[in-house]
Amino acid sequence: MISHAPNPDLLAKAETLAEALPYMQRYAGQTFVVKYGGHAMGDAEAATDFAEDIVLLKAVGINPIVVHGGGPQIGAMLKAQGIESRFVDGLRVTDAATMKTAEMVLSGAINKEIVSWITKAGGRAVGISGKDGRLVTVSKVLHPTDDLGFVGEPDDIDIRVLDTISKAGMIPVVAPIGVGPDGETYNINADTMAGALAIATGAERLFLLTDVAGVLDKAKNLLSDLTPSQIKMLREDGTITGGMIPKLETCIDAVEGGVDAAVVLDGRVPHAMLIEIFTRQGAGTLVRQG
Numbered sequence: 418m419i420s421h422a423p424n425p426d427l428l429a430k431a432e433t434l435a436e437a438l439p440y441m442q443r444y445a446g447q448t449f450v451v452k453y454g455g456h457a458m459g460d461a462e463a464a465t466d467f468a469e470d471i472v473l474l475k476a477v478g479i480n481p482i483v484v485h486g487g488g489p490q491i492g493a494m495l496k497a498q499g500i501e502s503r504f505v506d507g508l509r510v511t512d513a514a515t516m517k518t519a520e521m522v523l524s525g526a527i528n529k530e531i532v533s534w535i536t537k538a539g540g541r542a543v544g545i546s547g548k549d550g551r552l553v554t555v556s557k558v559l560h561p562t563d564d565l566g567f568v569g570e571p572d573d574i575d576i577r578v579l580d581t582i583s584k585a586g587m588i589p590v591v592a593p594i595g596v597g598p599d600g601e602t603y604n605i606n607a608d609t610m611a612g613a614l615a616i617a618t619g620a621e622r623l624f625l626l627t628d629v630a631g632v633l634d635k636a637k638n639l640l641s642d643l644t645p646s647q648i649k650m651l652r653e654d655g656t657i658t659g660g661m662i663p664k665l666e667t668c669i670d671a672v673e674g675g676v677d678a679a680v681v682l683d684g685r686v687p688h689a690m691l692i693e694i695f696t697r698q699g700a701g702t703l704v705r706q707g
């Protein structure tokens with residue numbers, strides 16, 4: 418006999434889908450730039466979840482662009498080669514040998530691994546770096562006290578290669594590497610790269626996936642919404658330190674550059690991005706103009 422009593426699990430799933438529908442309609446056709454940090458890349462299960470989320474965004478008509486990091490992975494490879502990592506203001510000092518290793522790890526290993534995950538999740542991804550199609554031309558970062566070597570900041574962005582990939586129904590996966598004025602290869606901080614691409618593509622959202630739930634206050638509670646002026650205060654009172662400072666500077670640049678909102682969230686939590694996008698409760702810290 419068929420029971421007509423609703424299965425509570427299925428009912429909950431149906432309610433979740435119904436809650437997601439207005440968000441799907443609102444975001445259809447819009448661009449979301451998703452930065453997947455080296456610390457956020459967890460085990461195979463986390464990678465599968467991430468890839469499924471990206472494929473789902475594409476399936477519901479959102480245009481995801483993935484920008485990945487890989488700082489810890491570059492550090493491990495340099496160590497194996499007997500090269501010491503040195504950072505100045507969160508940027509890796511990059512001589513010619515370090516640049517070769519960074520490009521090998523970012524463009525060769527991590528980029529193609531993310532393409533594989535997306536393929537396994539049923540999507541079509543194209544892995545490129547900022548060198549391809551002259552996507553990102555950089556100028557050398559000039560630091561007041563140190564020569565950082567081949568560290569660049571995006572100067573000129575030509576989004577045609579991204580448009581071509583996206584319009585073909587595929588998902589661009591971008592390594593944070595750019596081309597210098599004379600054709601040299603430059604290393605770019607991945608948050609900076611993602612923020613610059615979000616502004617250049619007119620993205621609705623910038624997601625920065627990292628290894629914390631979002632921005633935490635001094636009592637370690639999650640701050641779910643922040644404006645640029647609140648961020649400046651949190652920086653002044655020492656709540657925000659280390660890698661979170663450039664990350665939030667990227668968020669401020671993005672929202673001041675026309676991105677509707679930037680979100681910092683934990684990339685290791687299963688489907689955190691879907692919760693943020695498609696539920697009322699959200700996840701992580703959302704930065705928006707006050």
Ligand SMILES: Nc1ncnc2c1ncn2[C@@H]1O[C@H](COP(=O)(O)OP(=O)(O)O)[C@@H](O)[C@H]1O
Nearest residue numbers: 454456627628629631632633656657658660661
């Ligand atoms: N107020 C804060 N809230 C959350 N994280 C913070 C805060 N201040 C500093 N951090 C640090 O920022 C780190 C995230 O930056 P980073 O390590 O550069 O990330 P990623 O490698 O993913 O780009 C967190 O792991 C945490 O240690």
Ligand SMILES: CC(=O)N[C@@H](CCC(=O)OP(=O)(O)O)C(=O)O
Nearest residue numbers: 455486487488508509605606607
């Ligand atoms: C100039 C610079 O520092 N480039 C970074 C690029 C990778 C990166 O930013 O990766 P995460 O997001 O995982 O930290 C680096 O060499 O580590």
